Amino acid sequence: MSLKPRSRRAMLIAGTGLSCILLCLSACTGTSDNTIDQDLANVPFLTSSDFHAQTNGIKVLGAQKVGQRTFDLQISTDSVDNQVTSQGNGFRVTLPVNYNTNQSYPVLYLFPGTSPDSSYQDWSEKGHIESIMGDRQEIAVMPDDGKAGWYSDWSDAAKPTQKWQSYHLDQLIPWVDGHLKTVAHRSGRTVVGASAGGYGAIHYAADRPELFSAAASLSGPLDLGLPEIRSLIQAESKDLTGNENAIFGDGKTTSEAQWDAHDPMKQCQALSGTKITLYAGEGTPGTDLDDPKQLEGQLFQSATDFGAVLSQCHNKFVNQIGKKLPDCDGGHNWDCWSAALRALLPRLSAATFPGG
Numbered sequence: 001m002s003l004k005p006r007s008r009r010a011m012l013i014a015g016t017g018l019s020c021i022l023l024c025l026s027a028c029t030g031t032s033d034n035t036i037d038q039d040l041a042n043v044p045f046l047t048s049s050d051f052h053a054q055t056n057g058i059k060v061l062g063a064q065k066v067g068q069r070t071f072d073l074q075i076s077t078d079s080v081d082n083q084v085t086s087q088g089n090g091f092r093v094t095l096p097v098n099y100n101t102n103q104s105y106p107v108l109y110l111f112p113g114t115s116p117d118s119s120y121q122d123w124s125e126k127g128h129i130e131s132i133m134g135d136r137q138e139i140a141v142m143p144d145d146g147k148a149g150w151y152s153d154w155s156d157a158a159k160p161t162q163k164w165q166s167y168h169l170d171q172l173i174p175w176v177d178g179h180l181k182t183v184a185h186r187s188g189r190t191v192v193g194a195s196a197g198g199y200g201a202i203h204y205a206a207d208r209p210e211l212f213s214a215a216a217s218l219s220g221p222l223d224l225g226l227p228e229i230r231s232l233i234q235a236e237s238k239d240l241t242g243n244e245n246a247i248f249g250d251g252k253t254t255s256e257a258q259w260d261a262h263d264p265m266k267q268c269q270a271l272s273g274t275k276i277t278l279y280a281g282e283g284t285p286g287t288d289l290d291d292p293k294q295l296e297g298q299l300f301q302s303a304t305d306f307g308a309v310l311s312q313c314h315n316k317f318v319n320q321i322g323k324k325l326p327d328c329d330g331g332h333n334w335d336c337w338s339a340a341l342r343a344l345l346p347r348l349s350a351a352t353f354p355g356g
Contacts, residue, residue: 069096092123110341155243196220228289304321
């Protein structure tokens with residue numbers, strides 16, 4: 001499995017091609033009262049104070065309605081420098097049909113993968129989330145993870161700043177619970193990720209089990225013990241910072257203990273109370289990770305090995321590894337991740353309702 005790191009990074013993606021850039025003028029030139037008024041008219045769950053000061057560490061720079069019930073928010077936070085993202089930092093929210101502020105809704109957090117052009121827009125632009133959600137009474141929240149964030153708080157020595165885990169778990173979740181009518185408890189939260197986002201979903205569920213009742217990985221790399229995955233992560237770190245030990249390490253080295261602390265294969269005990277779902281396409285045999293079908297074949301094996309570890313820990317999980325899906329060729333692409341989420345969502349939803 002000898003590959004150039006950048007080529008392999010391009011495979012651990014949330015799709016290919018550039019997403020539509022929706023950054024509003026206020027993100028670059030300051031926010032005028034007229035712009036704020038327009039944004040408030042477009043996005044009913046915001047207030048003017050969201051544009052003037054941080055709430056839970058998040059300041060809104062601009063907002064638009066980009067679908068029948070999907071909203072695009074461009075934001076800033078001290079936890080993440082905007083230049084490490086492809087479209088500027090932000091997140092999208094898809095509300096349920098007939099959203100009613102007199103009732104509370106479970107929340108589905110959807111994570112993208114990593115690549116030079118991946119962004120928080122991918123699940124709506126490439127994953128067609130409004131169609132998948134249908135009339136389901138859940139809120140979907142879709143944040144960014146930068147070009148290669150790996151759902152981690154990077155070393156303090158790394159510049160520009162990337163504290164993705166702190167942003168996602170300590171800022172975004174409280175912000176969502178404070179602005180929307182949510183079931184603000186682990187019983188009301190599910191996290192799902194595609195590609196590297198699948199790693200993020202499982203890692204977060206293990207590291208912070210009090211936050212999520214269910215987690216699903218769609219083609220995620222779940223074994224950080226693999227030398228190829230380690231070299232990929234370190235190459236991305238070096239490419240962005242000049243330091244190969246900034247993502248999981250301390251800026252000087254990445255010890256085995258630090259790898260283990262981020263490795264889902266070492267975290268099965270922490271997942272004992274969480275409903276886990278694993279999907280990966282069959283892909284094709286081979287070690288050429290420049291080929292997305294061969295890459296998916298490797299991730300199929302990674303998911304299989306992780307499932308075996310869960311079983312050894314006596315953790316039950318929903319096994320969708322290798323499942324044949326409509327409009328999916330079994331490869332590493334958005335057609336398959338959309339089909340997988342559409343098939344899995346009813347089971348995932350059952351876990352997020354209190355008593356479900």
